[in-house]
Amino acid sequence: MSDPASPSAARPPQPGDHVFLVDGSGYIFRAYHALPPLTRKSDGLPVGAVAGFCNMLWKLLREADQTAAAVKPTHLAVILDASAITFRNAIYDRYKAQRPPPPADLVPQFALIRQAVTAFNVASIEMEGFEADDLIATYTRLAREAGADVTIVSSDKDLMQLVGPGVVLLDTMKDRRLGRDEVIEKFGVPPEKVVDVQALAGDSVDNVPGVPGIGIKTAAQLITEYGDLETLLARAAEIKQQKRRENLIAYADQARISRRLVELDTAVPLAAPPSMLTVRGLDGARLVAFLKGMEFSTLTRRVAEVTGTDPGAVEASSIRVVGWPPEAADAAPGGTGELLAAGPGEDAAPSDQPSASPAPAPIASGTGSTPQALAAARAAEMLGAPVDTAAYETVLDLAALDRWIEAAMAAGVVAVDTETSSLDAMQAELVGVSLAVAPGKACYIPLGHRDGAGDLLGGGRIAGQIDIRDALARLKPLLEAPSVLKVAQNLKYDWLMFVRHGITVAPYDDTMLLSYALDAGRGGHGMDELSQTHLGHKPIAYKEVAGSGKTMIGFAEVPIDRATAYAAEDADVTLRLWRVLKPRLVAERLTTVYETLERPLVPVLGRMERRGVSVDRQILSRLSGEFGQTMGGLEAEIHDLAGERFNLGSPKQLGEILFDKMNLSGGKKTKTGAWGTGADVLEELALQGHELPRRILDWRQLAKLKSTYTDALPGYIHPETGRVHTSYSLASTTTGRLSSSEPNLQNIPVRTEEGRKIRTAFVAAPGMKLISADYSQIELRILAHIAEIPQLVAAFEEGIDIHAMTASEMFGVPVAGMDPMVRRRAKAINFGIIYGISAFGLANQLGISRQEAGDYIKRYFERFPGIRGYMDATRRFARDNGFVVTLFGRKAHYPEINSPNPSTRAFMERAAINAPIQGSAADVIRRAMVRMEPALEAAGAEAHMLLQVHDELIFEVPETGVDTALPVIRRVMEEAADPAVRLKVPLQVDARAADNWDAAH
Structure with missing residues (x-):
């Protein structure tokens, strides 16, 4: 960034120069989606995208200016789209036709962003009739012809065709440069062949038609083999795969049109020559005036400090948009609004946005702040804020540790993270602890680092580290202090580590669970992904400090200076994420979800994992x-049926037996050219009466049970406790259901004889019993409540057999003396409807024709019209809002529910319809788990929860305490929804005690 006092004279690029071309549209939409809604307090004008855009542009300029190793631009421009109609619409009138209009609250921000670029004294380029990508392509060509290098600030795949010598893409959100190797990794071909691949594959987002049946991977293979698109089309008759050959011949012209659509124009008649892109110095007063006018107090302060501008001496620009507020006037021409910027001093708006502090900050009274404004301000403050790992401190003595503990006590909040020797919290050794008390202020306390040499254990302990007992004795009062909030990412792991050392962490917040409560279904909730999404920062990867594969070392062997940068950054990033995510709970009305369904489960699950089974x-x-x-018997039988021996575990060999040798109908080949032999294919063949695929399914089920459970479970038995300790994940599903891993105990089939046999191996300790408490048909009960189905509600209230009642309603048969097969069909439909079962799926389950299954489903909806009404209403709500809500307020997001891909859209619709039911059931059992331990303790029952498996809880209890525990467990589970939700139907829990899990179930 040039010195503000000495702006550079305009000149064309020359050898040694570096041209930066910022994809403005990409910046805008990334900024818009990265931040929660933000409005200017003075008039309610939406400014969230403007705030994010300004922070991202400021970060780009500052990093180029501050970092010695950074490439500094000599020329810089933000390239924008001028309009939606370009020359490509004349080539193909449906180009981008299905793209939805921009969000209503983004429209007035386009003009503001143009003004922001001007305020930064950066060239802003756009041209009617051409896309921003074409302008970038043209400036790139001219710069390279002049001998200058080019950095295109974007991650847009359409711009990857420009990568080449002297040209790279820079993804600032992921801090990643994309060169030739990265393009090949993305497309399977080098940059010069990207347009040919795109022409074949098409693009559903931009409505580029491509060739049906050809995706990126296949397109890359074809272009690699034939060289280019025209050669491929000329030799299409040589293609061996019939469907692919026919499509290439039939859609050759469509492929050529697609190529013209995706190929960027490098000869746009530019109105602004490259010399106009010369980097100019910042005008501090001008930029501060704009930022003050937008009421961006945090960025105003940063810019003022860097440019030496006194904010008090600069009056805010008065900025308004024609047509805003909406009721004041019609939208401006083109739908983007017209910006009117008054000069300094004209109707200046006050900048009274409250600044954030390290401690948990309530909304300040009298400031006019709203929860939404605070959330947006915190998000804007953290997005792009620099992270300096060199500033972190390594704590090597107790005096320094005491200073950090004192700072944490004073701040009232501290981010905590542990570094250990293993992912298994029950066996890992503590290697170090990191703390952060404010953004950028973090430390690492090494406790167990070794020199990495010597014996198989990695050598001796490195001298100079604080003794682990002394460090934990100092940390214990802090980690247990009720006046200090502890913040962690995936706290359950750290909670277990500390509790093993006699420390119970409380009170606490968990950024993973904050993200899960806010954004379930929108993406992952790991720290690295959250950091890139909300902070625009890519943290140091574990493999960067510990290596990977055969060269990977344990964290205890990582040099302490590298460990400090990595570990302290984790704590720093976690604290920053907390500052962004916590205010959103109030702003988005999800505080209750987090505080009643997420946060309280951390110690509950921690204790369950520690107990084991x-x-x-x-x-x-x-x-x-x-x-x-x-x-072995099945294998011999299968070989007899096949007429030859083959490897049952080889899908390729099985496919050849079924479809090449036996000529069974219904086979489909995968993209690799091999026959598909998945469970769905085998089940369809079995329904047709073929015995071989049926026996293969039996063999596969046994093979999975043997390898996953009977062979593997002994390896999970803890060497000290003699028990198996599974690990529960609170944030791995969209609906709130828990999952378990290492080992996964939630997939043991309960409806098969073999699965029940495996459950007999889970036993009570001597003198103890296992209690299994299982909700009876909880999802059907919740469906009856949500959809208000009178027949189902009445049946549940009266304790009637729901499946027999359904059979009676549908098939007109009396409940008394009902044929078990009829009841079974009704049961399959009852449960299948919840999951959006198709006629094909129901036919597979019942072994009937699709026509008959379709008639059953149709009759079901006729008898219970409320269910169809619920499904239609839920589908509409999800399409309109992108999420659905459980009875307890949990949001499950389905961002692809309006996907142009029919199969994706259908899958999302089925999931969205099921989510309020499955999610409400998950919420009920979470509420029961949170209440269970206090209730058992109050009743004097010694029962301890060991496992949670979907709708079932497993307890261990002394033989003499069964009669005391059972009624408490039933009561807590059956009343779990109260008082938040008064269900129209009663919840019923089946609970019994036995010596093993199967007998108790």
Whole structure:
């Protein structure tokens, strides 16, 4: 960034120069989606995208100016789209025709962003009839012809065709440069062939038609083999795959049109020559005036400090948009609004946005702030704020540690993270602890680093580290202090680590769970992804400090200076994320979800994981042998049916047997050219009466149970406790259901004989019993409540067999003496409807024709019209809002529900219809788990929760305490929805005690 006092004279690029071309549209939409809604307090004008855009542009300029190794631009421009109609619409009138209009609150911000670029004293370029990408392509060509290098600030795949010698893309959100190798990784071909691949694959977003049936991977293979698009089309008759050959011949002209659409124009008649892009110095007063007028107090302060501008001496620009507020006037021509910027001093708006502080900051009274404004201000403050890992401190003595503890006590909030020797919290050793008390102010306390040499354990402990006992003794009062909020990412792991050392962390917030409560379904909730999304910062990757593959070392062997940068950054980023995410709870009315369904479960699950469950090795060994013998018999039978021996675990060999040798109908080949032999294919063949695929399914099920459970579970038995300790994830599903891993205990089938046998290996300790408490048909009960189905509500209230009642309603048969097969069909429909089952799926389950299954589903909706009404209403709500809501306020987001891809859209619709039901059931059991321990303690029951498996809780209780525990467990589970939701139907829990899990279920 040039010195403000000495602006550069305009000159064309020359050898040694570096031209930066910023994809303005990409910046705008990234900024808009990265931040929650933000409005200017003085008039309610939406400014969230403007705030994000300004922060991103400021970060780009500052990093180029501050970092010695950074490439400094000599020429810089923000390239924008002038209008939606370009020369490509004349080539193909449906080009981008299906793109929705920009969000209503973004429209008035386009003009403001143009003004922002001007305020930054950066060239802003746009031209009617051409897309921004074409302008970027033309400036890139001219710069390279002049001998200058080019950095295109964008991650847009359409711009990757420009990458080449002296030209790279810079993704600032991920801090990643994209060169030739990255383009090949993305498209499978080098940049010069990208347009040919895009022409074949098409683009559903821009409505580029391409060739049906050809995706990026296939297109890359074809272009690699034939060289270019025209050669491929000329030789299309040589293609071996019939459908692919026919489509290439039939849609050759469409492919050529697609190529013209995706190829960028490098010869746009530019109105602004490259010399106009020369970097100019910042006008501090001008930029501060604009930022004050937009009421961006934090960025105003930063810019003022860097440019030496006194904000008090600069009057805010008075900025308004014609047509805003909306009721004042019609929208401006073109839908973008017309910006009217008054000079300094004209109707200047006050900049009284409250600045953020490290401590939990309530909304300040008297400032006019709203929860939404505070959330947006915090998000804007953190987005792009620099992270300097060199500023972190390594704490090597108790005096320094005491200073950090004192700072944390004073701040009232501290981010905490542990570094350990393993992902298994029950066996990991503590290597170090990191703390952060304010953004940018973080430290690392190494405790167990070794020199990495010597014996197999990695050598001796490095001298100079604080003794772990002394450090934890100092940290314990801080981590347990009720006046200091502890913040962590995936706290359950750290909670377990500390509790093993006699420290119970409280009170706390968990940024992973904050993100999950706010954005379930929108993306992942890991720290690295959240950092890139909300902070615009890519943290140091673990493999950068510990290596990967065969060269990977344990964290204890990482040099302490590198460990400090990595670990302290984790704490720093976590604190920043907390500052962004926590205010959104109030702004988006999700505080109750987080505080009642997410946060309280951390210690509950931590205690469950620590207790573990006993598993009988002998039973598992016997079952493994039994399964192996049965599999051997099945293998021999399958070979007889096939007429030859083959590898049952090879999909390729199986496909050749079924479709090449036996000529069974219904086979489909995958993209690799092999026959598909997935479960759906085999089930369809089995329904047609073929025995071989049916036996293959039986063999596969046994093979999975043997490898996943009977063979693997003994390896999970803890060497000290003698029990299996699974790990629960609170934030891995969209609907709120928990999942378990290492080992996964939630996928043991309960409806098969083999699955029930595996459950017999989960046993009570001597003198104890296992109690299984399982909700009865909870999702059907919630459906009856939500959809208000009178027949279902009445049946549940009266305790009637719901499946028999459904069969009676649908098929007109009396409940008494009902054929079990009829009840089974009604049961399959009852549960299938919840999951959006199709006629094909129901036919597979019941072994009937699709026509008959379709008639059943149609009759079901006729008898229970409220269910169809619920499904239609939920589908409409999800399409309009992008999310659905459970009975307890949890939001499940489905951002692709309006996808132009029919299969994706249908899948999202089914998931959205099911989510309020499944999610409400998940919320109920979460509420029960949170209330269970206090209720058992109050009743004097010694029962301890061990496992949660979907709608079931497993407890261990002394034999003498069963009668005390059972009624408490039933009551807590059956009353879990109260008082938040008064269900129209009663919840019912089946609970019993036994010596093993299967007998108790």
